[in-house]
Amino acid sequence: MRYPQGGGLTPERQVFRERIRLEAAARFAAGESNAEVAKDLRVSVRSVQRRRRAWLGVGTEGLRSAGPVSQPRLSEALFAVPExxxxxxxxxxxWPDQPWTPTRIRTLIGRRFHKSLTLSAIARMLHRRGFSHQVPARRAVERDEEAVAGWVKETWPQVEGPWRRSTPGCASRTKPDSR
Known part of the structure; x- marks a missing residue:
């Protein structure tokens, strides 16, 4: 099974699937049909057919797990350099301004290690190592606090509109007509 966002099986799930494949190999040796094996192991018949072909060609070792599909692109030791x-x-x-963006970090890693990472992989890698989104430490110099306070008091109530209150005379609170 393929996962589009770079995910995959956990090590526990890989062990579970390998155990299912090895149990299928024992049933192949016992002469059970593909349909019986698929029904008992709760897998598709097509999958059992594919595993039987591998078992006939290579044997039980052909059904063992090959391990994780991929290793992390940057090891802990290598991540010290971009850090x-x-x-x-x-x-x-x-770069002309202060914020680090995932695109800039991808460019930095590409220049330094000649590796290409997706933006989501970079975000996950940074999050795992304790980085978070940057937030400006100070407000803009041009900000006029008096104008902001006046806008909040005068303009915002008009934009927001009146609050609807639920009162005893409200239609949702009246008793149904007894007609």
Whole structure:
């Protein structure tokens, strides 16, 4: 089974599936039909046919798990290098403003390690290592607090509209007519 967002089976699930395949190999040796094996193991007949062909060609070893599909793209030791580069800030890497974005981090990793990572993989990798979204530490210099306070008091109530209150005379609270 393939997962479109780079996911995969957990190690526990891989062991479970390998155990199912090895049980199927024992049933193949006992001479059971594909339909019987599929029904008992709760898998598709097509899958059993594919596993039987592998078992006939290579034997039981052909049904063993090959391990994880892929290793992490950047190991813990290798991640120390981009972490140091991230600490220097984007301006040190010739970007004109301060925020680090996943696209900039992908470019940095590509330049440094010649590896291409998806933006979601970069976001997951950073989150696992304790990084979070950047939030500006200060407000903009141009911000006028008096104008903001006036807008909140005068304009916002008009935009928001009146609150609907539930009162005893409200239609949802009246007794049904006894006609």
């Amino acid at each position: 140091q580069e991230l600490a220097k800030g984007p301006v040190a890497h010739r």
